Amino acid sequence: GAVVSQHPSWVICKSGTSVKIECRSLDFQATTMFWYRQFPKQSLMLMATSNEGSKATYEQGVEKDKFLINHASLTLSTLTVTSAHPEDSSFYICSAREVEGGDTDTQYFGPGTRLTVL
Amino acid sequence: GQNIDQPTEMTATEGAIVQINCTYQTSGFNGLFWYQQHAGEAPTFLSYNVLDGLEEKGRFSSFLSRSKGYSYLLLKELQMKDSASYLCAVLDSNYQLIWGAGTKLIIKP
Numbered sequence: 051g052a053v054v055s056q057h058p059s060w061v062i063c064k065s066g067t068s069v070k071i072e073c074r075s076l077d078f079q080a081t082t083m084f085w086y087r088q089f090p091k092q093s094l095m096l097m098a099t100s101n102e103g104s105k106a107t108y109e110q111g112v113e114k115d116k117f118l119i120n121h122a123s124l125t126l127s128t129l130t131v132t133s134a135h136p137e138d139s140s141f142y143i144c145s146a147r148e149v150e151g152g153d154t155d156t157q158y159f160g161p162g163t164r165l166t167v168l
Numbered sequence: 169g170q171n172i173d174q175p176t177e178m179t180a181t182e183g184a185i186v187q188i189n190c191t192y193q194t195s196g197f198n199g200l201f202w203y204q205q206h207a208g209e210a211p212t213f214l215s216y217n218v219l220d221g222l223e224e225k226g227r228f229s230s231f232l233s234r235s236k237g238y239s240y241l242l243l244k245e246l247q248m249k250d251s252a253s254y255l256c257a258v259l260d261s262n263y264q265l266i267w268g269a270g271t272k273l274i275i276k277p
Contacts, residue, residue, distance in 0.1 A: 052269075059264055086210060094203070096210040143265065157205075159257070161264035 052078045054146050056160040063134055064168055070130045071163045073144030079124035080146035084157065085117075088141045100127045134167040141165075170194045172268035174256050179274045180246055188241045188254050188271045196261020202230050202241045203255040205270070211255055214241065243273075251275045 053076040063069050073083055081102050086094040098108045098119050106119035118130040127146075131138055141164050145157040172192045180186040192200070199218040203211035217223060217232035217239060229242040243250055256268040 059262060084210075091213060091216050093213040094211045156253075156270065158269070159255075159265065159267040161266065164263060 052076075052146075052148065052158040054144065054158045054160040056142075056144055056163050058163060059161065060164050060166075062166045062168065065135050066133055068130055068132045069134055069165060070128055071142055071144075071165075073127045073129070073146070073160055075125045075146040075158070078146075078148050078158075080127075080148060081124065082147045083121060083127040084145045084147075085119060085127075085129050086143045086145070088143055088162070094143060097129075131165065134165070136167045139165055139167045170260065170266050172256055172258060172266055174254075174268040174271045176269070177272045177274065179276060180243075182246055182248060182275055182277050184246050185242065185244050186246060186273065188243070188256075188273065190239045190241070190256035190268055192237050192239070192256070192258045192266070192268075194237075194258045194260045194266050197234060198259040198261065198263060200230075200232055200239050201255075201257045201259070201265075202228075202239075203257065205253045205255060207252075214254075246275050248275050248277070 055074045057072045083100045085097045088094050096109050097112045098106045100106045100119045100121040102121045102124050108114045121127040141162050143162045145159045174190045202214040205211040215230035222231045227244045232239045253270040253272050255270045258266045
């Protein structure tokens with residue numbers, strides 16, 4: 051089946067630094083990738099939709115200058131949390147949707163990246 | 169390897185009951201989640217089970233058997249709005265989420 055990976059799995063950083071999280075579709079091409087944020091036992095909150103070769107679409111309330119998204123290829127999207135602060139500590143999850151050949155409504159989810167900002 | 173299995177698609181009738189099964193093989197276990205996802209929307213949290221047994225929340229119930237690596241989501245009094253994909257996800261020993269591919273539930277009048 052379709053596999054999505056994220057790197058790193060865990061990251062601890064100091065306040066004020068920037069952190070980059072990678073999301074890769076391992077065995078399929080994804081024109082669209084999604085970035086979510088999850089708080090414990092809560093629904094996933096969509097942060098932005100990333101389309102290959104174009105600018106990401108951010109959800110209301112998500113600062114695009116703070117959460118930089120790049121979708122440079124059909125298998126890679128990156129989320130950079132700039133000038134991270136403790137309130138940015140969370141579980142960040144990406145998902146990817148296949149280019150064609152599969153159910154266009156199906157998203158494949160990554161394992162998540164746990165960010166802790168000290 | 170780590171694996172989560174759930175049926176690809178199920179069909180049920182409005183007003184009826186449906187059970188969506190999920191079996192898992194993971195390196196460690198720190199809980200199992202069920203999410204509902206309507207097309208084009210973010211997954212909505214339904215339940216979290218970490219101990220064996222049944223947890224009921226309104227029309228939805230979730231059951232877990234850790235010894236069997238098995239969970240199910242039970243939906244009662246089905247409504248048309250319950251048509252969605254239902255995702256099973258397990259938190260492994262590294263606190264990483266292992267996702268099932270989702271079960272597309274189709275409700276017919």
